[in-house]
Amino acid sequence: MLQSRTLPTVAGLLRGGRVAPPAPSSAISNRVLPRTCGGRRLSTRPAGLHQRRHHSNQVSAQRSGPGGPKNSLYGTPSVDNGKLKAVKVHKATLSLDFGKVDSREPLNISSLWLRDACTCPLCVDPDSGQKNFSTCDIPDVPEVQSAEVANDGSLTVVWKGDNVVNGSDDGLHKSVWSDKQVQEWRSDLSSLRSPHIVPARRTLWNRSVYEQLWKGDGSCTVSYMEWMQDPDAFWRAFAKLCETGLIFVTDVPDAEFEVEKIASKIGILQHTFYGFTWDVKSKPRAENVAYTSQFLGLHQDLMYHIPIPRLQLLHCLANSCEGGESLFSDGFRAAMELKLNRPDLYGALTEPSVNFHYKKGQHSYEMVRRTIEETHGHLETLHWSPPFQAPFRRDSITRWKPAATAFQRSLSEAENMVEVKLKPGECVIFDNWRVLHGRQEFATSGGSRWLKGAYISDQVHRAVEDQLQERNGITDPDIERFRSRLADEELDQVASLLGTTRI
């Protein structure tokens, strides 16, 4: 049966086409709380958005995006950036002293590591950024001639008897690291940058919160011209995508290749066996349930594939059939609700118990996944796609089933799901690792329906998120602590959505 409701379009919602409670200045509190543990059971009080507004540290700053106040989206780094004060040279290590800015011991780094990490123009080609020597060319214990710290916190080490690159005849080689570089060594043993990227502060949403965000400052929507040509508008919209996982591009020209152009503003498209871009049209004997006119429950795409696409774009070229409304639900909100109310069920969903597959023609893909994946309590991704499930391992279904049923109920409750009938000229972009999508059944007679889709990989998404973070000037050497703090805040958000408080 098709539904015969009249539903507002995205643009209609944005222009206030749907009745909603008065929009608060900020939909959700994002206050920073001390870590709490254990007892998540809640005391209930009546739900109401107004209750969220009294929190001291409101989210409104987040709205400003990258052009706005510094740190708005990412929060303030949690560790004092005390500069390097002194260095001592031992036999095979250098000991770096950051003074008493935190309780850490001096940082001991081997001279081998330091010599390998030289970024001088002889060691790292300034044009290509690539290393000019092999780590195996360095002596096991490179000899230090001198080491000193400047007032600005930078570190200079002069190496002796150094033939690693063709340097000076006297065998001396000078390495200089800026304060910023030195700071990055403090966090952990990895010297890659991405572990230091502070994850975006997310706003978890149910239907009414999302509608308020839409109406709020319009930042969940961006016009095609702005997205393509106005860098500030692009970054604002991208920041919103990181925050909510769901944005809409409007006024897209009526042409097949536009989805590729919109996606290319973020970066290269992720090619999959569905094609570089793909058509969502109903067809006979469809190879994918998406290409039928049937109801399609909430799901994520390509759970059986490596890598799983991070962003999904769907550009609406035609949607005149009766039905065919798009459905979206914030999977992270549902996961956090479960964590808050039923940590036992949440735990069951973090086990690797779901088999996914796609087997057709020359394609044969399968993967076992955890429904919920987190790092230090911070949600990273979900894996939910009932149509592509393969039979379970016989010993895992019993524990998974009740937990998954509670999760599914929360995802698909009307108050948690956004339902929009996309109009031609609208393109939705959503985070396929977080936001689940689906669609209502539609009647193929008396109309046409055509969406054109594209994917962006996680790696490309991270690169752009990295630039966003760079614009915000945020890194956090203590990223693990930051992750668990964000996780704690998200539990508060979901408690607030449920009209309860955490004790």
Ligand SMILES: O=C(O)CCC(=O)C(=O)O
């Ligand atoms: O038809 C739709 O609205 C969405 C279909 C779908 O799930 C997809 O293309 O991934």
Ligand SMILES: [Fe+2]
């Ligand atoms: Fe899909």
Ligand SMILES: [Zn+2]
């Ligand atoms: Zn060098």
